[in-house]
Amino acid sequence: MTGAAETGGSPGPGARVLVTGGAGFIGCNxxxxxxxxxxxxxxxxxxxxxxxxxxxxWLRERHGAAIVPVIADLRESEALAxxxxxxxxxxxxxxxxxxxxxxxAPIDDFDINVRGTLTLLDALRRRGEPVPLIFASTNKxxxxxxxxxxxxxxxxxLPEDRAVRETGIGESRPLDFHTPYGCxxxxxxxxxxxxxxxxxxxxxxxxxxxxxxxRQMGTEDQGWVAHFAIRALERQPISIYGDGCQVRDVLDxxxxxxxYLAAWRxxxxxxxxAFNLGGGPANAVSLRQLLRLLEEITGHPVATRLSDWRxxxxxxxxxxxxxxxxxxxxxxxxxxxxxxxxxxRWLAGERGMAxxxxxxxxxxxx
Numbered sequence: 200m201t202g203a204a205e206t207g208g209s210p211g212p213g214a215r216v217l218v219t220g221g222a223g224f225i226g227c228n229x230x231x232x233x234x235x236x237x238x239x240x241x242x243x244x245x246x247x248x249x250x251x252x253x254x255x256x257w258l259r260e261r262h263g264a265a266i267v268p269v270i271a272d273l274r275e276s277e278a279l280a281x282x283x284x285x286x287x288x289x290x291x292x293x294x295x296x297x298x299x300x301x302x303x304a305p306i307d308d309f310d311i312n313v314r315g316t317l318t319l320l321d322a323l324r325r326r327g328e329p330v331p332l333i334f335a336s337t338n339k340x341x342x343x344x345x346x347x348x349x350x351x352x353x354x355x356x357l358p359e360d361r362a363v364r365e366t367g368i369g370e371s372r373p374l375d376f377h378t379p380y381g382c383x384x385x386x387x388x389x390x391x392x393x394x395x396x397x398x399x400x401x402x403x404x405x406x407x408x409x410x411x412x413x414r415q416m417g418t419e420d421q422g423w424v425a426h427f428a429i430r431a432l433e434r435q436p437i438s439i440y441g442d443g444c445q446v447r448d449v450l451d452x453x454x455x456x457x458x459y460l461a462a463w464r465x466x467x468x469x470x471x472x473a474f475n476l477g478g479g480p481a482n483a484v485s486l487r488q489l490l491r492l493l494e495e496i497t498g499h500p501v502a503t504r505l506s507d508w509r510x511x512x513x514x515x516x517x518x519x520x521x522x523x524x525x526x527x528x529x530x531x532x533x534x535x536x537x538x539x540x541x542x543x544r545w546l547a548g549e550r551g552m553a554x555x556x557x558x559x560x561x562x563x564x565x
Contacts, residue, residue, distance in 0.1 A: 212237025273315030342375030408477025
């Protein structure tokens with residue numbers, strides 16, 4: 200008995216929960232919270248991303264037998280269906296996550312992001328009981344947003360439309376898939392929503408903006424906030440694609456985890472819906488603004504190198520988070536300044552770096 204069939208929402212402690220991509224950045228933070236709440240967590244991950252094996256080791260050290268690792272790829276259909284066989288809920292975060300990789304290997308991108316998601320959805324459909332699935336989608340489903348008129352200030356692009364500037368991009372925005380990655384994540388997003396319509400599988404979609412926080416192994420292709428912080432700590436130059444004025448709303452991973460759990464808890468009310476999930480206008484920041492904060496935190500300048508814009512890059516994306524806040528009853532999210540400082544502190548600790556002084560901002564000892 201899973202508990203999901205009785206309530207359609209989150210059962211009490213002791214439920215068996217599947218987190219695909221559970222050794223990844225968001226996945227391991229979510230798995231940690233689920234295990235801390237008393238659930239048994241099936242961590243399904245191929246461990247393909249460098250460094251994520253450390254996240255899995257961290258989870259097992261903290262939670263022991265409450266963490267059940269399944270080392271497999273989303274393209275391994277039988278293993279994926281077996282992992283979903285007796286769970287009370289599924290958080291589907293595993294994916295091919297880089298636009299650049301999708302341009303190099305679009306068939307692999309499709310197989311992982313679309314076929315893998317469809318395999319998982321159909322495994323739940325065949326169970327014949329309402330097992331919730333919460334899917335990690337992306338703001339890339341809205342395309343490059345080139346039709347939104349922007350004004351460029353000294354360090355950031357801002358929408359000319361006051362309403363967009365004050366509230367961000369809402370879920371009513373038409374979908375417009377760009378790049379193979381945008382197409383594959385967008386197709387998976389729509390399959391997840393349609394399985395609620397066509398088959399009654401209780402699903403919800405989180406169209407995420409930029410999530411950051413501890414245990415993020417940021418790279419140039421994905422996880423830019425952590426990547427910038429790592430390069431700043433190591434006093435290495437940072438490549439900027441475009442002019443650095445592009446704006447994103449950033450969200451601390453603890454707030455993202457809270458939203459995913461709230462979606463499970465409220466799945467009866469929100470099934471079949473997609474939500475934009477990010478920091479919102481209060482946490483909108485340009486690349487240049489983040490670099491300035493990193494210089495303040497670390498106490499030294501950060502060198503940059505400018506390169507051409509990348510395919511499908513949005514000059515401005517800020518989530519309208521009001522629908523998610525209302526439906527999921529979410530609290531006010533952490534400010535990006537405090538969250539980034541906490542991330543830098545964690546990254547420095549992981550690298551054995553010492554801090555000097557006790558001022559409001561950190562100073563990294565050389």
